[in-house]
Amino acid sequence: MASIIDGKAFAATLRTHLARRIAALRHDENITPALAVVLVGEDPASQVYVRNKAAQTVEVGMRSIEHKLPASTTQEALLELVAALNADAEVDGILVQLPLPDHIDADRVLEAIDPAKDVDGFHPLNAGRLATGGTGLVPCTPLGALMLLKDRLGSLSGLHAVVVGRSNIVGKPMAQLLLREDCTVTIVHSRSRDAAALCRQADILVAAVGRPRMIGADWIKPGATVIDVGINRIALDAGRTKLVGDVDFDVVAPLAAHITPVPGGVGPMTIACLLHNTLTAACRRRGVELPN
Numbered sequence: 001m002a003s004i005i006d007g008k009a010f011a012a013t014l015r016t017h018l019a020r021r022i023a024a025l026r027h028d029e030n031i032t033p034a035l036a037v038v039l040v041g042e043d044p045a046s047q048v049y050v051r052n053k054a055a056q057t058v059e060v061g062m063r064s065i066e067h068k069l070p071a072s073t074t075q076e077a078l079l080e081l082v083a084a085l086n087a088d089a090e091v092d093g094i095l096v097q098l099p100l101p102d103h104i105d106a107d108r109v110l111e112a113i114d115p116a117k118d119v120d121g122f123h124p125l126n127a128g129r130l131a132t133g134g135t136g137l138v139p140c141t142p143l144g145a146l147m148l149l150k151d152r153l154g155s156l157s158g159l160h161a162v163v164v165g166r167s168n169i170v171g172k173p174m175a176q177l178l179l180r181e182d183c184t185v186t187i188v189h190s191r192s193r194d195a196a197a198l199c200r201q202a203d204i205l206v207a208a209v210g211r212p213r214m215i216g217a218d219w220i221k222p223g224a225t226v227i228d229v230g231i232n233r234i235a236l237d238a239g240r241t242k243l244v245g246d247v248d249f250d251v252v253a254p255l256a257a258h259i260t261p262v263p264g265g266v267g268p269m270t271i272a273c274l275l276h277n278t279l280t281a282a283c284r285r286r287g288v289e290l291p292n
């Protein structure tokens with residue numbers, strides 16, 4: 001039976017450590033990092049995320065600046081706000097919550113964010129730096145997944161990692177991060193032939209698909225480490241719902257060596273890594289050393 005990778009506990013430890021480092025930064029340099037979060041529209045899930053991000057930002061001792069705009073906001077007005085946040089010397093991180101309403105070109109907005117303040121790591125310059133080995137800001141969810149892997153396995157060098165999913169926010173940056181750790185990396189996606197056979201070769205399997213319990217026992221090499229990024233809400237009886245991952249936990253856990261649960265695995269790491277990125281951005285752009 002696999003041992004459980006407790007992302008909730010790991011994220012709490014990471015936040016405690018961040019709080020100490022932020023206090024040191026305030027004490028030594030008189031700097032309080034600030035994160036600006038922009039929410040356009042009323043999407044209920046986005047509202048919950050933004051509320052949680054703001055609360056955790058304040059909890060670790062940083063400033064949270066929230067901009068809530070109506071769904072009718074024009075692209076021009078949003079770009080103006082991003083430009084103002086770019087120009088504001090007190091703002092260290094800018095996050096525009098996705099998804100944006102259909103009339104707004106999300107790529108244009110993400111590309112307008114100053115790459116030095118791009119704490120989501122979605123700007124093409126930061127994606128390029130990740131791919132070319134430079135120092136940029138790395139997308140939070142794959143960064144969190146990597147932290148869990150390194151904490152559990154130590155060196156990942158030479159291991160075969162299979163990433164299922166090739167989105168710009170999870171799959172692709174996850175593959176780049178694993179490549180940077182000297183893994184042999186395979187990306188499996190919706191057009192891959194015999195995805196299960198490819199996954200059975202994985203020492204590390206990362207699932208980022210968005211299909212409830214798609215990955216079953218016949219996708220797993222015994223002894224593999226399984227990281228489940230998927231968050232899927234499924235209907236139960238009597239109108240009740242439940243969160244499940246992309247991995248069929250009950251059948252995969254007996255085969256794997258280590259596995260993340262859903263919820264409580266990768267999910268809690270995302271905001272913790274957002275805070276981590278905000279501290280990193282604050283120190284880099286202000287030219288001060290990151291506190292230990």
Ligand code: NAD
Nearest residue numbers: 141165166167170189190208209210229230231266267270
């Ligand atoms: P996405 O829809 O952008 O990408 C899904 C990817 O899965 C695509 O690249 C596609 O090629 C691949 N795919 C689809 N069907 C497939 C199949 N049958 N076989 C193999 N590959 C297939 O999704 P995303 O934004 O990358 O998110 C993936 C999952 O991770 C979702 O469940 C999402 O909710 C979750 N997620 C969690 C966090 C977090 O933990 N905080 C953050 C982001 C996303």
